Amino acid sequence: MALPCSNARFAGLPAAMISISVNGERREFEAPLNCVELIARLDLGGKRVAIERNGEIVPRSQFPGQVLLDGDRLEIVVAVGGG
Amino acid sequence: MKPHENLDPLTIGGKAYASRLLVGTGKYKDFAETKAAIEASGARIVTVAIRRTNIGQNPNEPSLLDYIPPNRFTLLPNTAGCYNAEDAVRTLRLARELLDGHELVKLEVLGDPRTLFPNMVETISAATTLVKEGFKVMVYTSDDPIIAKQLEDIGCVAVMPLASLIGSGMGILNPWNLQIIIENAKVPVLVDAGVGTASDAAIAMELGCDGVLMNTAIAAAKNPVLMASAMKKAIEAGREAFLAGRMPKKLYSAAPSSPATGMITPSGAKTG
Numbered sequence: 001m002a003l004p005c006s007n008a009r010f011a012g013l014p015a016a017m018i019s020i021s022v023n024g025e026r027r028e029f030e031a032p033l034n035c036v037e038l039i040a041r042l043d044l045g046g047k048r049v050a051i052e053r054n055g056e057i058v059p060r061s062q063f064p065g066q067v068l069l070d071g072d073r074l075e076i077v078v079a080v081g082g083g
Numbered sequence: 084m085k086p087h088e089n090l091d092p093l094t095i096g097g098k099a100y101a102s103r104l105l106v107g108t109g110k111y112k113d114f115a116e117t118k119a120a121i122e123a124s125g126a127r128i129v130t131v132a133i134r135r136t137n138i139g140q141n142p143n144e145p146s147l148l149d150y151i152p153p154n155r156f157t158l159l160p161n162t163a164g165c166y167n168a169e170d171a172v173r174t175l176r177l178a179r180e181l182l183d184g185h186e187l188v189k190l191e192v193l194g195d196p197r198t199l200f201p202n203m204v205e206t207i208s209a210a211t212t213l214v215k216e217g218f219k220v221m222v223y224t225s226d227d228p229i230i231a232k233q234l235e236d237i238g239c240v241a242v243m244p245l246a247s248l249i250g251s252g253m254g255i256l257n258p259w260n261l262q263i264i265i266e267n268a269k270v271p272v273l274v275d276a277g278v279g280t281a282s283d284a285a286i287a288m289e290l291g292c293d294g295v296l297m298n299t300a301i302a303a304a305k306n307p308v309l310m311a312s313a314m315k316k317a318i319e320a321g322r323e324a325f326l327a328g329r330m331p332k333k334l335y336s337a338a339p340s341s342p343a344t345g346m347i348t349p350s351g352a353k354t355g
Binding site: 022023024025042043044047048049050051052055057058059060075076077078079080081082083 | 106107108109110111114117130131132133134135136138139146147148158160161163173174176177178179180181182249296297298299302
């Protein structure tokens with residue numbers, strides 16, 4: 001289970017891993033992880049994306065402050081061609 | 084009315100747009116073709132779909148918005164592919180965030196993957212929620228005048244009946260229903276779906292539609308950029324014909340266009 005990361009670091013333990021569902025796919029990440037870091041790790045930096053976390057929109061201004069937790073379900077979307 | 088479209092803008096949700104042709108961005112060969120067709124169409128409102136981003140693929144993959152910049156066009160995010168109200172509402176909440184608080188959206192809730200007929204029960208439910216949340220909803224609908232009126236009463240800023248089924252290119256199958264919808268509506272009525280070629284678009288405008296939204300008719304033409312240009316002209320021609328007010332139809336006329344008098348021989352009066 002994910003320890004709060006600050007505790008893990010304090011105890012000198014390896015970084016805690018969290019499992020997050022991204023667009024329906026389960027992925028493991030080192031914690032702590034906020035939305036900005038997640039975007040960077042997914043190579044989506046610089047792209048215009050919107051994020052829904054557990055059914056709620058995460059405003060872009062809150063990306064840095066949104067610390068993701070084990071079990072979170074994220075949808076990350078972009079604009080594509082459509083009619 | 085002078086023959087300049089800018090003097091006759093399309094006003095939706097309190098904002099004026101210089102073109103009455105709205106176009107989609109799907110089904111093109113590549114983004115360069117998308118861009119060229121949209122430029123040729125003169126459209127100011129351009130629909131986009133909202134989809135899960137590809138993860139773990141080429142990070143330098145081009146993005147649609149690099150070609151259709153939101154500062155040059157009014158992007159109209161749609162809910163294409165949604166089959167229930169909840170998915171449609173979630174999609175448009177994401178779209179609003181994606182496009183920096185942009186409120187103008189296209190709601191479309193489908194009922195059947197084979198025909199792409201809309202599900203109007205789910206559409207009405209989604210429209211009700213979206214209007215309450217402050218969205219300006221342009222709504223795709225069947226060509227039922229009662230449903231169209233209900234959508235207007237809910238607070239949708241435009242109603243967009245189908246001319247025929249999405250992607251069918253069958254043209255305007257029920258002009259009579261469209262006419263009743265137009266007659267009843269106090270918000271703009273746009274034909275959305277079914278247009279196949281330029282004459283279909285012109286007919287929609289001659290009926291008194293405020294605009295036409297199309298994608299496949301342009302993207303699936305052999306030369307999409309040329310068809311986009313044709314559609315631009317058809318929309319303008321149809322609109323001007325509507326404003327001009329067509330002559331009444333009659334089976335025949337006893338009034339030829341050339342004078343009946345002054346003929347060099349009296350018997351010549353028989354010809355037009």
